[in-house]
Amino acid sequence: MREHEARDKKPNIVFFIADDHRFDGIGAYGNQVVQTPVLDSLAAEGVRFTSIYTMGGQTAALCVPSRACLLTGTNVFQATVTEKEVKLGETENQQLWAIHPSLPTWPEVYRREGYRTFGIGKWHNGKESFARSFSDGANIFFGGMGDHIGLPIHQYDPAGHYPTDQAAPSEKFSTELFAEAAIDFIQQYEEEEPFVLYVAFTAPHDPRTPPQAYLDLYASDHIPLPDNFMTEHPFDNGEMHVRDEKLASSPRKPEEIRQHLAEYYSMITHMDEQIGRIVQALDQTNRREQTIIVYTADHGIALGQHGLLGKQNLYDHSIHIPLIMQGPGLPKGAVAGGLCCQMDIFPTLCELTGTSLPQTVEGKSMVRMITGEDTKSRKTVFAVYKNVQRMVSDGRWKLIRYFRSGEVGTNRTQLFDLYNDPWETRDLAEDAANQEQLQRLEDELFVWQQSVQDPMLHERGSEG
Template structure:
C-alpha cells in the first residue's frame, strides 16, 4: 500500500500525475485502498470493495441497501464449507459485484468519455474467494469440474508455508479448512473460478463496447491485468501469499493506437511497470525516483528488458531470471526451481550440489536488491549529518528536523 504521508515525502501517485497533465482520472470498483474511501489523486471514484469486506459502506453497499439487499458472507450459502468456498451466490447477476462495477464503468464512459482525455482504472472483485458465480448468468456456475485442468501436486517441500496457508484461511474472512483438500474439492473450486472469470470477461466486453460506441476505442490504450492469481488447489493451497507460479505469473493484454498487434512477449516485466507504461503512453514524464519502467516491445522506451525480477512479501523474497526462481521465506524454507524443466514446481533444487554455484550467485544478487530496497525505503527518515555539518544554521539551538525528507531526489 501507499504511505499516508506520501505527499509530504514528495511522492505523486500516477492519477495525480495524469490529472496534472489534463486527464480526468477515475477509479471504479475494488482498489484495496486504506482508508478504503481515500482518493490518492483520483478525481472520480465509485467504490465496490473486496467481496469479504461486508461492513464497508461503499457505493455498492448503498446500491444494495436501496433495493432491500445486502452484502452476504460466503458462509451464508449452502455447501460453503463442504466445497471450500465454491458456491452459487444468492444475489442475481444483475446485482452482483462485477455487474455493478461494469455498469458504472460504462456510465463513466457515456457521461465523461467525450469531454477530454481520461484515465480510468476498473477493479472487478469477482475472481477471488469465495468462488461464487451467479446462478442466472448463462452457465457460469455450471462448468464441469472434470473438465478443469488438474492442480499441481503438493511436493511437500514447504510444509510450513502450507500450514500458514491453512491457518490464515481458517480466519473469519474465509473460514474454510483446507487441511484435507480433496481432488474433487479442488476441481469444483476451479470450475467456479472459471465461472467468475467468464463473468468478468462479459463485463470487459461491455466496457470495450462502450468505448467503441462513444468513438473512443481507436485512441484509447486498454490494459487488462490483475494483481495476483489464485492457487485453486495447486500445491494443496488456495489464495496467494507465496512465490508459486499460480499466484505470481499473471495475465496481461494491452492494445492501443500505435501499439503492436498480435505480438506475444516473454520479456521479464513486473506489475509496477504498468504505471510507467501508462504515463509514457499518455505523454507524461516518469519521475526519476519511480521504480517502474515502460513495458518493452511497445515502442515506448529504448531501455532493455529486465534481466531479473524481484518479489517481496511480508515474509519472503524472490529473484527470477526467466528460467530459475529462488525464493526465501521467514519460515526458513528455500525453494529453487528450474521453470523451463519443471513448470509445475515439483523438484526443489535448493540443496542440490550441482546447482549450488548458481543458487549462491542468485542469492547474492537477491541480498543486494534487498539492501538497495531497504536503503531507498529509509531515505526519507535519515538525516544527512555529514552534509549538514558545515551549514551555519545546523549549529543553532532549537533547529527542527525535517521529516520526511523528499524522495524525489532518489534515483530508483
C-alpha cells in the same frame, strides 16, 4: 471533432484490474478450460505480456501492497505507510498499509496533466489516496473483500469524505455493478479532455458465487487438476494457517479443488463478459481507436497448487500475473516475453501517452520491449512475503528462501529451473550441479534487499 484534433489528442485509458486472477487463468495464456473470449480478443489485437511479476507484501492481504506498487511505481517497502510511521504519527489520519502520502499515484499524475480521472470499484489503499487520484467516480468499495451482492458502496464525494456509515449495500453482483458504472461514464462523457477510467473488480476473489448460468458452464468433475496439485505442502512455509488456507479441507481433496476451480473459472468468464460490454460501449461511442485498454490483476492464487489454496506464498501461481494492453501506439498480436515487474506498468503508460513521469517512480518503461528494440526490461525480479519468504528469479532460475519466525516457518531454500519445470515441482537446491546458480541468486537477492532496505536484513542481522 476534426480529424487532426482527434489525431493530436492524447489517448484515453481504460484500466481493468482483477482480484486474484493468476496469469494462466485466461485462454490467451494457454488455458484450454476457462472461457475468456473478450480478453483473448484484446490479446490478439494488442500486446500480451508473458512474464509480469508482483513483489508480494508484508501483509496477508496482498492486494494492498500489490496495488500500491502498481499505482505508485515503487517497490513494496516504499509504496505503503509502515507500522513505524503510524506509531510516529508522521502525518494525520495515517492508515496502516495505505499508499504513502508522499507518492503520487499514476491516476493522480494524469489528473494533474488535465485528464478526467474516474474511479470505479475496489480501492484498498486508503481513502485519502483515492480522493487525490480521481476527479470523479461511482460505485466505490473501500475494502478488501465481501459478498458480491451487498458490498458497502460509496458514491463519489468531491470533498473526499467517505464515512463508513454512509456506504449503501449494493443490490447487483459486484462485477455487473462496476461494469454498468463504466458503461454509463463512457456513454455520457462529452468533455474534450481525455479520460482515465479505472475499473477495479472484486472478482474472481472469494466468495466465488457466480450467477448460476456461468457456473453451469463448468462441470467440476471435468475440470483437470494442475500438474503441481498436492494434497499437502511439503513443509511449513511460515503461513500455513492463514484464512485463505482454511477455505478447503486439509489434506486437499481432488474433488473439492475441482469445485474451487469451477467456481473460479465461472467468476472469470462472468467478468470477461462484463468487460466485453465496456469495450462495446467504447466502440458504440467511437472512442475505441483513441483508447488504450489495459487488463491486469493484483496477484494470483494457488487453488490446490503445491497443496496451497491462497496467495500467501511466492510460487509463480501467486506472483505471476496477466497483462494485456491494446490500443493506439501498440502493435497488434504482439507477445512481450521479457521479465518485468508490476511497478513497470506506471512508466509504460506514461511513455505511451507522452505524460511526465514523477521522479519517485522506480519502475522501468516496457515500451522498448513492446516495440522489439529490447528483448527484456529486467535481468531479475524479486518478491517478499512477510518476514518468512523471499524470492528472486532471472526468468529461468528461481530461488525461494524460507525463514523460521517464532513458532512457524522452516529455514530452507528452494531452487527451480522454470524452463524445464514451469510447475515448480522439482527442487534443485541440494543438487551439486546447480550450486553455482543457487549462490548467484542468493547474492543477487542480498544485494537487492540492501538496495530497498528490506527490514528483514536488520532483523536477521540482529538475531545473529
